[in-house]
Amino acid sequence: MTNIIAWLVATIVTLxxxxxxxxxxTTVKMTKNKRMSIRFASDWSTILFMAAVYFIIFELWGWSFHxxxxxxxxxxxxxxxxxxxxxxGDIHIRKLFKGIWRFNFILFLVTYLILSSYGLVTRIMG
Structure with missing residues (x-):
């Protein structure tokens, strides 16, 4: 059972x-609200994309860039x-944090896609 859980976690972090x-x-099935589900999935998977970028960089160049x-x-x-x-003129913490977190989602999604493409090309060519 622990092997299955470890495999699932490793797969989700790497993909x-x-x-x-x-x-x-999962969220769409529970709420029937696609727009909210996209936001929820993006918010919760930001950390997955950050981890994936870290591991891809480490695998490609052997350096730790955390x-x-x-x-x-x-x-x-x-x-x-x-x-x-x-x-x-005023700082609204909740709105600010959502903006920061969602921008980081976009940034790390794009970085993940670029690094994955680069890694595939370099492994195929070399």
Whole structure:
């Protein structure tokens, strides 16, 4: 049983699109609300994409870039906070956090797709 759970967790971390899809399908079946399910799946799979980017970088180049991933996350948070403060004059924590988290989802999704493509090409060619 523990082998099955370990296999499932490893698969979802290495294939975060599958994790996103599983979360999405589960939420749609429970709520019947597709728009909310997309947001929910995106919010919960952000950490999967961050982990996948880390492991892909480590596998491709053999370096640990967890500090760069954290630095990018906090730099985005800082920039979003400054922009939010300049635009609205006040900081709404919940709205700010959602914006930061969803932007990081998009950033790490794109990074995951680019790194996966790059990894496939380099492994096929070399």
């Amino acid at each position: 975060p699109l599958l994790g996103w899809y599983v979360i999405y399908i 500090w760069i991933i954290l630095a990018v996350f906090f730099l985005i948070a800082l920039l979003f906070t400054l922009m939010h403060w300049r635009v609205s």
